[in-house]
Amino acid sequence: MANRRPIRRALISVYDKTGLEDLARALAGAGVELVSTGSTAARIEAAGLPVTKVEQLTGFPETLDGRVKTLHPRVHAGLLADLRLETHAAQLAELSIEPFELLVSNLYPFTDTVASGASDDECVEQIDIGGPAMVRAAAKNFPSVAVVTSPASYGDVIAALAAGGFSLDERRSLAGVAFAHIAEYDVAVAAWFARDTSDFSGTALRRSATLRYGENPHQPAALYVDPAAAPGLAQAEQLGGKEMSYNNYVDADAAWRAAHDFTEPCVAIIKHANPCGIAIGADVADAHRKAHACDPVSAFGGVIAVNAPVTVDLAKQISEIFTEVVVAPAYEEGAVAVLTAKKNLRVLQAPAWTPAAVESRQVSGGVLVQAADRIDAAGDDPANWKLVTGSEASPEVKRDLEFAWRAVRAVKSNAILLASGGATVGVGMGQVNRVDSVRLAVSRAGDRAAGSVAASDAFFPFADGPQGLIEAGVTAIVQPGGSIRDEEVIEAARAAGVTMYLTGTRHFYH
Numbered sequence: 001m002a003n004r005r006p007i008r009r010a011l012i013s014v015y016d017k018t019g020l021e022d023l024a025r026a027l028a029g030a031g032v033e034l035v036s037t038g039s040t041a042a043r044i045e046a047a048g049l050p051v052t053k054v055e056q057l058t059g060f061p062e063t064l065d066g067r068v069k070t071l072h073p074r075v076h077a078g079l080l081a082d083l084r085l086e087t088h089a090a091q092l093a094e095l096s097i098e099p100f101e102l103l104v105s106n107l108y109p110f111t112d113t114v115a116s117g118a119s120d121d122e123c124v125e126q127i128d129i130g131g132p133a134m135v136r137a138a139a140k141n142f143p144s145v146a147v148v149t150s151p152a153s154y155g156d157v158i159a160a161l162a163a164g165g166f167s168l169d170e171r172r173s174l175a176g177v178a179f180a181h182i183a184e185y186d187v188a189v190a191a192w193f194a195r196d197t198s199d200f201s202g203t204a205l206r207r208s209a210t211l212r213y214g215e216n217p218h219q220p221a222a223l224y225v226d227p228a229a230a231p232g233l234a235q236a237e238q239l240g241g242k243e244m245s246y247n248n249y250v251d252a253d254a255a256w257r258a259a260h261d262f263t264e265p266c267v268a269i270i271k272h273a274n275p276c277g278i279a280i281g282a283d284v285a286d287a288h289r290k291a292h293a294c295d296p297v298s299a300f301g302g303v304i305a306v307n308a309p310v311t312v313d314l315a316k317q318i319s320e321i322f323t324e325v326v327v328a329p330a331y332e333e334g335a336v337a338v339l340t341a342k343k344n345l346r347v348l349q350a351p352a353w354t355p356a357a358v359e360s361r362q363v364s365g366g367v368l369v370q371a372a373d374r375i376d377a378a379g380d381d382p383a384n385w386k387l388v389t390g391s392e393a394s395p396e397v398k399r400d401l402e403f404a405w406r407a408v409r410a411v412k413s414n415a416i417l418l419a420s421g422g423a424t425v426g427v428g429m430g431q432v433n434r435v436d437s438v439r440l441a442v443s444r445a446g447d448r449a450a451g452s453v454a455a456s457d458a459f460f461p462f463a464d465g466p467q468g469l470i471e472a473g474v475t476a477i478v479q480p481g482g483s484i485r486d487e488e489v490i491e492a493a494r495a496a497g498v499t500m501y502l503t504g505t506r507h508f509y510h
């Protein structure tokens with residue numbers, strides 16, 4: 001049963017006055033009595049429409065610079081009376097209070113005020129009190145009242161007028177939207193109050209896509225966006241290809257971060273959140289050739305991120321290799337057509353990379369929150385590296401060491417990365433001891449290990465790690481240092497005449 005409630009009386013109190021006159025005209029035209037606050041009422045009146053000012057209803061002036069306008073029993077009883085109950089209807093009649101069937105309200109712009117750099121007093125003044133009170137009241141009372149909190153929904157109001165009012169299902173759904181709006185607002189206010197203590201952390205997420213499934217086909221999954229966060233991969237525009245999957249998002253995010261750790265044209269190829277190849281080049285096509293050459297077997301079915309516009313040359317290269325996703329900030333003319341000719345290749349254009357300030361991870365019963373790892377610590381600047389063995393690296397070798405140090409951050413710990421000529425040549429990842437990561441990196445590099453440089457995401461606990469690199473022909477190593485056996489580790493490099501730098505900074509990535 002639709003259970004529509006004809007709209008006879010509406011309360012309108014909006015900060016954002018977009019579409020207000022058209023809505024008021026439609027309501028008045030349908031014979032709806034309009035009750036409204038201060039400047040909302042003035043706008044309706046100026047449009048030549050009849051309106052009852054809220055003060056006439058309450059018999060009380062708007063006061064305290066607008067802090068008290070609608071906070072009155074005549075308003076709230078009209079919003080909260082459950083008209084399924086005869087007792088409520090009788091009590092309203094006794095008090096000569098008319099019920100509302102519709103509330104249209106949107107709130108003071110707290111978040112925008114904070115973002116504008118306003119003073120604390122100005123921000124506090126923009127915490128809406130009367131609006132949320134009305135919205136909550138109407139939403140709770142959805143069996144009797146419909147509530148609309150966004151100008152985007154005014155079309156639905158006009159459609160409902162023609163249909164004889166909102167149905168019960170529609171009112172319930174509007175109530176859910178309204179409570180979500182209030183929750184988002186309150187999270188922003190609470191987070192602002194906790195900005196110095198960090199005692200509270202809240203995120204109000206909105207589902208933007210239902211995914212086919214999660215990490216595995218039996219896991220339902222969805223993508224939610226955080227309207228308070230800087231846009232990123234979650235807001236990427238898909239220009240072609242199949243629907244993005246859960247694993248595509250995870251890998252694309254890892255690739256997107258990896259590619260943006262470089263200012264030179266860079267391509268990162270990721271599979272299962274680990275790099276099969278990362279390279280910088282003269283242009284993006286060159287970078288891709290080098291990244292792909294690192295491990296062509298693993299790059300099959302990979303996710304590719306590019307930190308600069310995709311050229312037609314790069315698009316042609318990618319289209320020759322089975323690839324799941326390409327993500328880039330832009331595409332040069334003709335490049336999208338080349339890529340979208342591959343029906344299954346997902347082509348994404350993502351907003352400019354903005355590193356998050358904090359990141360979180362679910363644990364049973366809670367969430368771990370940390371400042372995000374960035375590549376801007378003192379130890380990430382080669383000028384601050386400490387040479388502990390061998391001779392100072394040539395500028396060319398130093399460039400490769402710096403590249404390796406930046407690229408190793410994209411490798412899951414324990415991470416060992418061999419590089420040569422601005423490209424990874426062997427990556428050892430995700431092992432539970434570092435010497436196995438060394439073996440993996442060296443075996444993947446094969447002949448290319450000889451003459452390459454190596455980076456380790458954390459210190460070597462024993463000399464066996466560097467020993468494995470030295471035996472494979474690695475000429476220079478960069479690592480954080482800090483092991484109690486640093487002397488043994490350094491001695492192994494010294495004995496072999498291998499250059500070793502300590503960064504003093506670690507980049508675990510789990």
Ligand SMILES: NC(=O)c1ncn([C@@H]2O[C@H](COP(=O)(O)O)[C@@H](O)[C@H]2O)c1NC=O
Pocket residue numbers: 013014015016036037038039040041066067068069070071105106107108127128129130131132
């Ligand atoms: N104080 C109150 O009783 C009150 N009642 C409604 N408001 C807000 O006042 C705004 C509309 O005011 P006006 O019509 O004067 O532009 C709306 O954003 C509404 O959420 C109030 N303002 C703040 O709390």
